[in-house]
Amino acid sequence: MVVVAIPIFNGxxxxxxxxxxxxLHRIPGVRVEFVSxxxxxxxxxxxxxxxxAPVCFEQVPSPDVLVVPGGPVKNLPLxxxxxxxxxxxxxxxxxxxxxxxxxxxxxxxxxxxxxLKGTTHWAAFDNLASYGVTPVHQRYIRxxxxxxxxxxxxxxxxxxxxxALLADETMAKAVQLAIEYDPQPPFDSGSVGKASxxxxxxxxxxxxxxxxxxxx
Amino acid sequence: MVVVAIPIFNGxxxxxxxxxxxxLHRIPGVRVEFVSxxxxxxxxxxxxxxxxAPVCFEQVPSPDVLVVPGGPVKNLPLxxxxxxxxxxxxxxxxxxxxxxxxxxxxxxxxxxxxxLKGTTHWAAFDNLASYGVTPVHQRYIRxxxxxxxxxxxxxxxxxxxxxALLADETMAKAVQLAIEYDPQPPFDSGSVGKASxxxxxxxxxxxxxxxxxxxx
Numbered sequence: 001m002v003v004v005a006i007p008i009f010n011g012x013x014x015x016x017x018x019x020x021x022x023x024l025h026r027i028p029g030v031r032v033e034f035v036s037x038x039x040x041x042x043x044x045x046x047x048x049x050x051x052x053a054p055v056c057f058e059q060v061p062s063p064d065v066l067v068v069p070g071g072p073v074k075n076l077p078l079x080x081x082x083x084x085x086x087x088x089x090x091x092x093x094x095x096x097x098x099x100x101x102x103x104x105x106x107x108x109x110x111x112x113x114x115x116l117k118g119t120t121h122w123a124a125f126d127n128l129a130s131y132g133v134t135p136v137h138q139r140y141i142r143x144x145x146x147x148x149x150x151x152x153x154x155x156x157x158x159x160x161x162x163x164a165l166l167a168d169e170t171m172a173k174a175v176q177l178a179i180e181y182d183p184q185p186p187f188d189s190g191s192v193g194k195a196s197x198x199x200x201x202x203x204x205x206x207x208x209x210x211x212x213x214x215x216x
Numbered sequence: 217m218v219v220v221a222i223p224i225f226n227g228x229x230x231x232x233x234x235x236x237x238x239x240l241h242r243i244p245g246v247r248v249e250f251v252s253x254x255x256x257x258x259x260x261x262x263x264x265x266x267x268x269a270p271v272c273f274e275q276v277p278s279p280d281v282l283v284v285p286g287g288p289v290k291n292l293p294l295x296x297x298x299x300x301x302x303x304x305x306x307x308x309x310x311x312x313x314x315x316x317x318x319x320x321x322x323x324x325x326x327x328x329x330x331x332l333k334g335t336t337h338w339a340a341f342d343n344l345a346s347y348g349v350t351p352v353h354q355r356y357i358r359x360x361x362x363x364x365x366x367x368x369x370x371x372x373x374x375x376x377x378x379x380a381l382l383a384d385e386t387m388a389k390a391v392q393l394a395i396e397y398d399p400q401p402p403f404d405s406g407s408v409g410k411a412s413x414x415x416x417x418x419x420x421x422x423x424x425x426x427x428x429x430x431x432x
Contacts, residue, residue, distance in 0.1 A: 180367030
């Protein structure tokens with residue numbers, strides 16, 4: 001059995017976690033566990049939706065794959081010792097240590113990224129650089145067993161790659177078909193390079209308007 | 217305030233619900249409520265992840281937008297009177313009545329699709345046809361206020377369209393950028409037309425292997 005741990009916290013972005021979960025849990029022999037410092041319900045970044053972490057870090061001490069989701073920077077547990085210690089400990093024996101969106105900042109705060117290239121949500125490139133990482137505009141980037149994904153929805157793309165690594169390419173393609181991931185967005189505004197200044201400014205504004213939830 | 221209701225049930229597919237939620241909750245003035253027959257925690261289709269519906273149908277009697285997620289057909293509440301009655305009642309006054317994946321079968325079972333074209337997960341086209349619907353291979357299809365989406369991940373695409381309808385195109389593009397939805401899947405196997413027979417067979421097999429959860 002391959003165990004995937006997804007550590008969550010109050011104010012996390014739900015799709016950061018659910019995208020990878022939806023890809024990985026469909027692979028036969030893979031179990032995905034939402035975990036946190038204490039078992040319970042955790043608020044997503046809208047301040048209303050709650051998702052369960054049925055187990056705590058100690059109950060999933062050495063998962064094969066770690067998927068660290070992100071959220072608005074103000075919500076990240078960047079100074080939570082238990083959270084960062086879990087990343088450090090799991091990374092010692094993991095097959096893959098991965099992040100989605102600003103989850104990369106948590107890998108950075110845990111001290112496992114120094115000197116690497118990396119990616120995260122486009123609005124958090126400066127934050128990522130502060131951990132000694134050179135930010136690059138890629139959908140996801142793999143260096144050895146560390147895989148970082150761009151913002152929110154990028155965790156679906158990167159985890160199809162993880163699916164191929166854990167199983168094989170046929171299985172990854174079957175999962176892609178099972179979740180009918182044949183994207184056809186009605187607009188082409190999903191990256192900073194493609195969006196107008198007006199859209200970039202509005203995207204920053206609606207993200208800043210999300211509530212502060214770290215200490216809920 | 218625009219209220220979006222997402223009715224969930226044991227065995228629902230998490231991304232069917234979280235994709236639309238992640239798009240819509242970011243629009244200022246929009247509140248997304250997960251609802252169900254009774255308030256509580258509901259199992260996703262892996263049989264392990266639980267997501268909260270903090271309120272019951274009676275507490276969100278007339279949402280502006282209804283987003284009905286799907287799941288493996290064996291898990292759908294196709295004969296649950298309370299669930300179907302909620303769809304019928306909400307549809308009378310909704311701005312938009314929408315489905316993701318096999319959520320379309322729930323709209324069909326509620327009797328609101330007869331004579332329409334429609335879409336759903338590729339593996340459920342025959343089921344959809346049994347409700348008097350002509351299935352079409354489109355990522356999503358809008359007829360008046362009814363919008364149906366293809367499988368699982370298609371709810372992200374369709375709800376960017378809903379975002380433009382509820383707000384405007386600039387807002388929809390800003391949400392697309394906020395969730396960095398610039399898809400770059402590593403494989404091109406997300407629709408039946410693009411996948412090999414081997415991949416289609418494996419996709420059916422891993423979907424069939426998901427647990428039966430309707431009566432949990």
